[in-house]
Amino acid sequence: MTSKMKSKKIIMEKTLEQKYLTEYIKSKKSKHHLFLERKRNINKRAKTIVDVPHPFLKWAGGKRQLISQFDKFFPSKFNKYIEPFVGGGAIFFYLLPNNAILIDNNEELINCYKVIQNNVLELIESLKKHRNEKDYYYRIRDLDRNPEEFNKLSDVERASRTIYLNRVCYNGLYRVNSKGQFNVPFGRYKNPKICDEENLLVVNKALKNVKIFKASFEKCLEFAEKGDFIYFDPPYQPISATAYFTSYTKDNFGKDSQMKLFEVFKECNERGCKVMLSNSYNKFILNCKW
Numbered sequence: 001m002t003s004k005m006k007s008k009k010i011i012m013e014k015t016l017e018q019k020y021l022t023e024y025i026k027s028k029k030s031k032h033h034l035f036l037e038r039k040r041n042i043n044k045r046a047k048t049i050v051d052v053p054h055p056f057l058k059w060a061g062g063k064r065q066l067i068s069q070f071d072k073f074f075p076s077k078f079n080k081y082i083e084p085f086v087g088g089g090a091i092f093f094y095l096l097p098n099n100a101i102l103i104d105n106n107e108e109l110i111n112c113y114k115v116i117q118n119n120v121l122e123l124i125e126s127l128k129k130h131r132n133e134k135d136y137y138y139r140i141r142d143l144d145r146n147p148e149e150f151n152k153l154s155d156v157e158r159a160s161r162t163i164y165l166n167r168v169c170y171n172g173l174y175r176v177n178s179k180g181q182f183n184v185p186f187g188r189y190k191n192p193k194i195c196d197e198e199n200l201l202v203v204n205k206a207l208k209n210v211k212i213f214k215a216s217f218e219k220c221l222e223f224a225e226k227g228d229f230i231y232f233d234p235p236y237q238p239i240s241a242t243a244y245f246t247s248y249t250k251d252n253f254g255k256d257s258q259m260k261l262f263e264v265f266k267e268c269n270e271r272g273c274k275v276m277l278s279n280s281y282n283k284f285i286l287n288c289k290w
């Protein structure tokens, strides 16, 4: 190789290196960041408003704030996306997979997902009628104290109630007592956005081809196949006996449930799924040989 050829090769290598470096730095940005950039460019070109969906409920244990830390663990390619403890769906709304299965055993939560998927306009109309007033809040909250009356509500009315309570209650918390009754006090917000119409409409689009189930997490075994990505985000095992406890349903998620989850997780892994799980850092969980 002549010295001229050598220097040309070095320049080419440098250019390639630069290209890969730029791509590497770019990929270090969160995928969502890149997604948002892409969406913004589409907006500029098409001069239309294309919004990115986000969780429609504030949910205890929601992972929205942790996405930048989780991003590097998400597989870049997968077949189906399965989330057996979907809650507010922070990770689902971040990844926006084409083919997804969402599962949770909270009936009111899953009813909201289904109503947004199938009946979003009626839901929006219903949400617009709610009021941010203390007496009104307790009247709506306490509907579940009378099961006979509660069962007469339509799916849209129930979803509207859940979203309303979530927007107006103290700290946007979802918590029920041992009878399954919503028990969070009034929140005294000045101007809560009870009906986030724009977001509900984009969430409706995001849920278009999604399969949604009110079921326990084991349901995922009916669908889990090689190449699927499954993100498990169970209620955490309390760090100590006196740790603050949030109940999503009247059934607690105790040690037996954690052990069962451990088996389901192993089974999905053995089937060749890409599996990821969040839990608390304590002796019991660490002793499970994941």
Ligand SMILES: C[S@@+](CC[C@H](N)C(=O)[O-])C[C@H]1O[C@@H](n2cnc3c(N)ncnc32)[C@H](O)[C@@H]1O
Pocket: 059, 060, 061, 062, 063, 064, 084, 085, 086, 087, 088, 089, 090, 091, 103, 104, 105, 106, 215, 216, 217, 218, 233, 234, 235, 236, 248, 249, 253, 257
């Ligand atoms: C930590 S939260 C999930 C939060 C979610 N990743 C988010 O970003 O909002 C746990 C969820 O598990 C649900 N859950 C509790 N027990 C369950 C069970 N046995 N099967 C399925 N879901 C369950 C709760 O209703 C709750 O929504």
